[in-house]
Amino acid sequence: MNELQFRNPELARALAHQLETLMKEIGREVSVMHVCGSHEQAIAKFGLRSLFPKKLNVIMGPGCPVCVTDVPEVDEGVLLAEQPNVEIATYGDMLKVPGTVRSLADAQAAGAKIHIVYGPSQAVEIARKSDKEIVFFATGFETTAVATAAILIAGPPDNFSILSAHKYIPPVMEIVAEMPDTRIEGFLAAGHAAAITGYGVFEEFVERHAQPVVVAGFEPLDILAGLVELVKLVRDGERKVVNTFPRCVSREGNLAAQEQLWRVFRPCGGRWRGIAHVPNGNLRLRDEFAKWDARKRFTIDLRSLWDFAPPQLANQCICGDIMAGIRNPVDCRLFNKECLPETPVGACMVSNEGTCKIWHLYGGIPDLSEVAS
Amino acid sequence: MCLGVPGKVVEINGSMATVDFWGVRRQVCLDIVDEPVAVGDYILNHVGFAIRRIPSESIGETLAYYETLLAEGDESDPMAADVLGEIEATTA
Numbered sequence: 001m002n003e004l005q006f007r008n009p010e011l012a013r014a015l016a017h018q019l020e021t022l023m024k025e026i027g028r029e030v031s032v033m034h035v036c037g038s039h040e041q042a043i044a045k046f047g048l049r050s051l052f053p054k055k056l057n058v059i060m061g062p063g064c065p066v067c068v069t070d071v072p073e074v075d076e077g078v079l080l081a082e083q084p085n086v087e088i089a090t091y092g093d094m095l096k097v098p099g100t101v102r103s104l105a106d107a108q109a110a111g112a113k114i115h116i117v118y119g120p121s122q123a124v125e126i127a128r129k130s131d132k133e134i135v136f137f138a139t140g141f142e143t144t145a146v147a148t149a150a151i152l153i154a155g156p157p158d159n160f161s162i163l164s165a166h167k168y169i170p171p172v173m174e175i176v177a178e179m180p181d182t183r184i185e186g187f188l189a190a191g192h193a194a195a196i197t198g199y200g201v202f203e204e205f206v207e208r209h210a211q212p213v214v215v216a217g218f219e220p221l222d223i224l225a226g227l228v229e230l231v232k233l234v235r236d237g238e239r240k241v242v243n244t245f246p247r248c249v250s251r252e253g254n255l256a257a258q259e260q261l262w263r264v265f266r267p268c269g270g271r272w273r274g275i276a277h278v279p280n281g282n283l284r285l286r287d288e289f290a291k292w293d294a295r296k297r298f299t300i301d302l303r304s305l306w307d308f309a310p311p312q313l314a315n316q317c318i319c320g321d322i323m324a325g326i327r328n329p330v331d332c333r334l335f336n337k338e339c340l341p342e343t344p345v346g347a348c349m350v351s352n353e354g355t356c357k358i359w360h361l362y363g364g365i366p367d368l369s370e371v372a373s
Numbered sequence: 374m375c376l377g378v379p380g381k382v383v384e385i386n387g388s389m390a391t392v393d394f395w396g397v398r399r400q401v402c403l404d405i406v407d408e409p410v411a412v413g414d415y416i417l418n419h420v421g422f423a424i425r426r427i428p429s430e431s432i433g434e435t436l437a438y439y440e441t442l443l444a445e446g447d448e449s450d451p452m453a454a455d456v457l458g459e460i461e462a463t464t465a
Contacts, residue, residue: 119462
């Protein structure tokens, strides 16, 4: 174990030992799911899987916003980018995400103007200095959607609009929990998303489903402590919400942010790439903000793409099963062969928050048992 | 994209704050922060917006974790890249 990376290696060892004891008491395989790219990055970077008991599967679910952006949403971005007088601003990860025929990177190579931004304020700045139509292709979960909401409330310029592919996490947990062949027995919820929504948002979920929810932070120790709590709830068959990240998350959450989020966006059903149609899983602009809605401002004719068959390789991609927790990247015949970060077939290999990209970078399940002991 | 980055508020001008991230000073919007923020407070910035004020008792450990991430990773490391991107997301 890297002593520097765990600020308290003794505590890490104690937590790992507690997990081991709990799993022995349960005496069978247990699978739990987290829904956050940052959790997976920390698990992979700090080699946490080597500390997990063998029979505990910690699976990354649909926690990468870029990965679950659906093909038609990418197509909308590409078709907008190809319109005269329109320029797209978006997060860098979106460029290589495959659409039906072209990605944004393909559109850019063919002459479309794409601005890479790190946040919505930068997209607004570009619009203020431009005489073109600037469309911010907005992706991300509730933590990022609140920022998009705030810039619309602040009143961006007239040549600015939003193509919203924002998604909302709580409904997709219901979908995964209700999949007939799901083996997920509990969820680890992402701390900063819960800082916005409050952990109270999961209370309805545990009333309706058998899986408990534990809110956890992003440090290695936070993740281990969250897992100990979650496995304990699984052992005891308790359906409840436990917050192991109280220094950041409260029951009611950030009320100012929620107010702005729901003033601008309404939840509506839509497909998440590879997963399913998720009722209330997409965030779309309310009519009051239609002036800045790219879908209302421009004609986007997706039918022009319908004649194209999806590329052969894409049919073999199992990103959907990976994000649903049914299979691992190493179960995919394309992983690290045809599908690489430079030439991604599936969206999970594109983003730094995608399971396949993270496993590609860090080698999946490292065997660090010797160093950890 | 979920990590955010902590910084210290050095000046407030309406809804914008000048925030210091390890010597780099940037503008962060205060429109959606959870608690009132004053000069000297630490906030967590996510895509250019303060999403929460960091309670004083957890400032030390929060900064230490991010310093570990930044010290050990360059831009090829996803966590370090995420943190650097969060600083970039603010306005100059």
